[in-house]
Amino acid sequence: MQILHPFAGSIQSYTEEISDPNRDRPDHCPQCEAKHPLTGHGFYRRTLVDTAFDGVIRVRRYLCRSCKRTVSLLPEFALPWLRFSVSVSALFLLARLLHGLTLVPAARAASQTGMPYQRGQFWVRRFQKQAPALGLAPAPLAATPGRPLGPAADFVSRALRMLDSIGWIAAHRFLFSQLRAHLLGWPACLAPAGRRITLAAASPTS
Numbered sequence: 001m002q003i004l005h006p007f008a009g010s011i012q013s014y015t016e017e018i019s020d021p022n023r024d025r026p027d028h029c030p031q032c033e034a035k036h037p038l039t040g041h042g043f044y045r046r047t048l049v050d051t052a053f054d055g056v057i058r059v060r061r062y063l064c065r066s067c068k069r070t071v072s073l074l075p076e077f078a079l080p081w082l083r084f085s086v087s088v089s090a091l092f093l094l095a096r097l098l099h100g101l102t103l104v105p106a107a108r109a110a111s112q113t114g115m116p117y118q119r120g121q122f123w124v125r126r127f128q129k130q131a132p133a134l135g136l137a138p139a140p141l142a143a144t145p146g147r148p149l150g151p152a153a154d155f156v157s158r159a160l161r162m163l164d165s166i167g168w169i170a171a172h173r174f175l176f177s178q179l180r181a182h183l184l185g186w187p188a189c190l191a192p193a194g195r196r197i198t199l200a201a202a203s204p205t206s
C-alpha cells in the first residue's frame with residue numbers, strides 16, 4: 001500500500017530526510033490498524049521526472065509485523081504509479097486545457113527535461129473523465145476567504161482553476177490521503193483505490 005510521506009519540500013531535501021527510518025516511521029498500520037510502529041523494510045527505487053529533474057528517487061518502505069504487508073511512503077510531489085511529478089502533470093494540463101496550447105508546446109512548457117506529448121494526451125483523457133468529481137472533492141480546501149474561484153465555463157476549467165488556487169500538491173495530498181483519490185483519476189486496472197485488482201481478491205473465499 002502506498003501512503004504519503006509526511007515530508008513537504010524539494011526533491012533534494014526529501015533525499016536527505018529519508019535516510020533515517022525513525023524520523024517518519026508510521027506508529028500504526030494503515031491496512032490492519034495494528035497499533036504498533038511499523039518495521040523499517042528498506043527502500044524501493046522509482047523514476048521521477050519533475051520540471052528540472054529526471055532521475056531515480058528512493059521510497060521508504062515499512063513492514064507491518066501483524067498483517068505482513070508493506071507500506072511505502074511516497075513523497076507528495078510524486079504521483080502514485082506515474083513517472084511524472086505532480087508539477088509536470090499540472091503544467092501540462094494547464095497549458096493544454098486552460099491556455100489552449102497544442103500538444104508539443106504544452107509538453108515543452110511542462111518539463112525542461114523533455115516529456116513525450118503522448119503521455120500528456122493520456123493524462124488529458126484521465127483528467128477530463130474525473131473533472132466533474134474533482135471539482136467538488138476538495139471544496140473545503142478551496143473555500144479560503146479572499147480567493148474566489150469565479151464562474152468557470154465547464155467542469156474541466158473549473159477543476160483546473162480550483163486546483164491552481166489550492167495548489168496542486170496540497171490538493172493531491174488531500175485527495176490521496178483523505179479520499180484515496182488520484183489527482184488524474186485511477187486508471188481502470190487500479191480502480192477504485194489504487195490497488196491492483198487480483199483474481200484472488202475478486203473471487204468468493206468460501
Ligand SMILES: [Zn+2]
Nearest residue numbers: 029032064067
Ligand atoms: Zn498491518
